[in-house]
Amino acid sequence: MSQDDKATNPLPLAGLKVVEFTHMVMGPTVGMVLGDLGADVVKVEPIGGDNTRRLLGSGAGYFPMYGRNKRSLSVDLKSPEGKQIALDLIDRADVLIENFRPGAMEALGFGEEALKARNPGLIYCSAKGFLSGPYEHRAALDEVAQMMGGLAYMTGPPGRPLRAGASVIDVIGGLFGVIGVLAALIQRGTLGRGQTVKSALFENCVFLVGQHMAQYVVTGTAARPMPVRISAWAIYDQFQTKDEQTVFAGVVTDGQWVGFCKAFGLDDFAADETLAKNNGRVQARDRIIPVVQDLFRTFTKAELLARLEEIGLPFAPINRPEDLFDDAHLAASGGLLDLHLPDDQRPIRLPALPVEIDGHRPAIQHDLAKPGAHTTDVLAELGYDPAHIQDLLSRGLVVQAEG
Numbered sequence: 001m002s003q004d005d006k007a008t009n010p011l012p013l014a015g016l017k018v019v020e021f022t023h024m025v026m027g028p029t030v031g032m033v034l035g036d037l038g039a040d041v042v043k044v045e046p047i048g049g050d051n052t053r054r055l056l057g058s059g060a061g062y063f064p065m066y067g068r069n070k071r072s073l074s075v076d077l078k079s080p081e082g083k084q085i086a087l088d089l090i091d092r093a094d095v096l097i098e099n100f101r102p103g104a105m106e107a108l109g110f111g112e113e114a115l116k117a118r119n120p121g122l123i124y125c126s127a128k129g130f131l132s133g134p135y136e137h138r139a140a141l142d143e144v145a146q147m148m149g150g151l152a153y154m155t156g157p158p159g160r161p162l163r164a165g166a167s168v169i170d171v172i173g174g175l176f177g178v179i180g181v182l183a184a185l186i187q188r189g190t191l192g193r194g195q196t197v198k199s200a201l202f203e204n205c206v207f208l209v210g211q212h213m214a215q216y217v218v219t220g221t222a223a224r225p226m227p228v229r230i231s232a233w234a235i236y237d238q239f240q241t242k243d244e245q246t247v248f249a250g251v252v253t254d255g256q257w258v259g260f261c262k263a264f265g266l267d268d269f270a271a272d273e274t275l276a277k278n279n280g281r282v283q284a285r286d287r288i289i290p291v292v293q294d295l296f297r298t299f300t301k302a303e304l305l306a307r308l309e310e311i312g313l314p315f316a317p318i319n320r321p322e323d324l325f326d327d328a329h330l331a332a333s334g335g336l337l338d339l340h341l342p343d344d345q346r347p348i349r350l351p352a353l354p355v356e357i358d359g360h361r362p363a364i365q366h367d368l369a370k371p372g373a374h375t376t377d378v379l380a381e382l383g384y385d386p387a388h389i390q391d392l393l394s395r396g397l398v399v400q401a402e403g
Helices: 003-008 026-036 057-066 080-091 104-108 112-118 142-148 151-155 168-191 201-208 210-219 254-263 267-271 278-283 285-296 301-311 321-326 328-333 375-381 386-394
Strands: 017-021 040-045 071-075 095-098 123-128 196-200 235-240 246-251 315-317 336-340 347-351
Touching (some): 017 080, 026 057, 080 112, 112 123, 123 168, 142 168, 142 201, 168 201, 235 285, 246 254, 246 301, 254 278, 254 301, 321 328
Antiparallel strands (some): 246 315, 336 347
8 A cells, every 4th residue: 555545545543552562473463463454563572572583493484474564662671661661652552462471461560450540541452371260370372272172183183183284273362352452442432441352272262163063062973073074065175186286176066066067077977866966965975086086187287277267166276385475366466565574684475464455455564673673763752852762772771773
């Protein structure tokens, strides 16, 4: 979105002030989404920066993915001066986000009751492992929630629970946090005060497997793990192609079945009245699948994808994450945002927020920031005079990033 567009069509949350005390994934996701939607998000980091920036392995992508559209204030919160800076920032904020272990914010003097006494309109968003109850003081991680909440059981084959291949519970927990924040902001107009919003890993995982809980209630039979489930459709599977590639394809309506049989010359199947309805095809899956697999092996991946798209069936190539950088749809639709890694300014492209508002995808307001990149700006906005800011810098109580 151009500057002119921003002036005439401001982002939905323009003017909203957010203070973020977070690390890892769930809390940063809340701030990223609010920032993508136009909020002014100030990430409060310790001297040296959030440790999430330095994670290796599967954690190396956490900060680049969830750190955009935020300004960075680097401050020593254990010092009286640093604590006062944070309080001054919170006093002017609409929303506070935190996802530290239970009791950590209270130990710093930033517990919800203390802050609401100072700023009654504050929306206090906590992203935790568990909501209120017997487990609420336990530590939790995405993987803990997936194991405990039934998702790992449903993902892996029988006897081999397997976590999903992304931090889905962390990210969805962040999205539920955003939903709660937006609801509390709307209600603030009628209540005249802020509220506490809490989102948690365990409960959002349970919500995700709710369909399988309902399946048990409806059928009386426990849901089987996805690798061995009985599908709702006969053709809803992965198939091998002539060039030894894999393609997923589905036929999920009776109308699609007619079109599928016609397009691929399956006259015998088309004439078989026992296969005209979905449930009949599910019962005949063992007869249908070998025929379809042999048929699809006569096509290359490119040929099969083109044919499936032509007849309008659900289909997909089996992509790896790195394949998505070259996806034609993402490239054409603004689905990847241009960013720069803070340490060496390497250009990278990462997924945009998956929504459109009036035909626009939320874009970059602030690139990935070095720790403390906006410290002096934030302090000046709080009314700190240049001499006071310089004193704080010289004593190492705050840090302003170079470059």
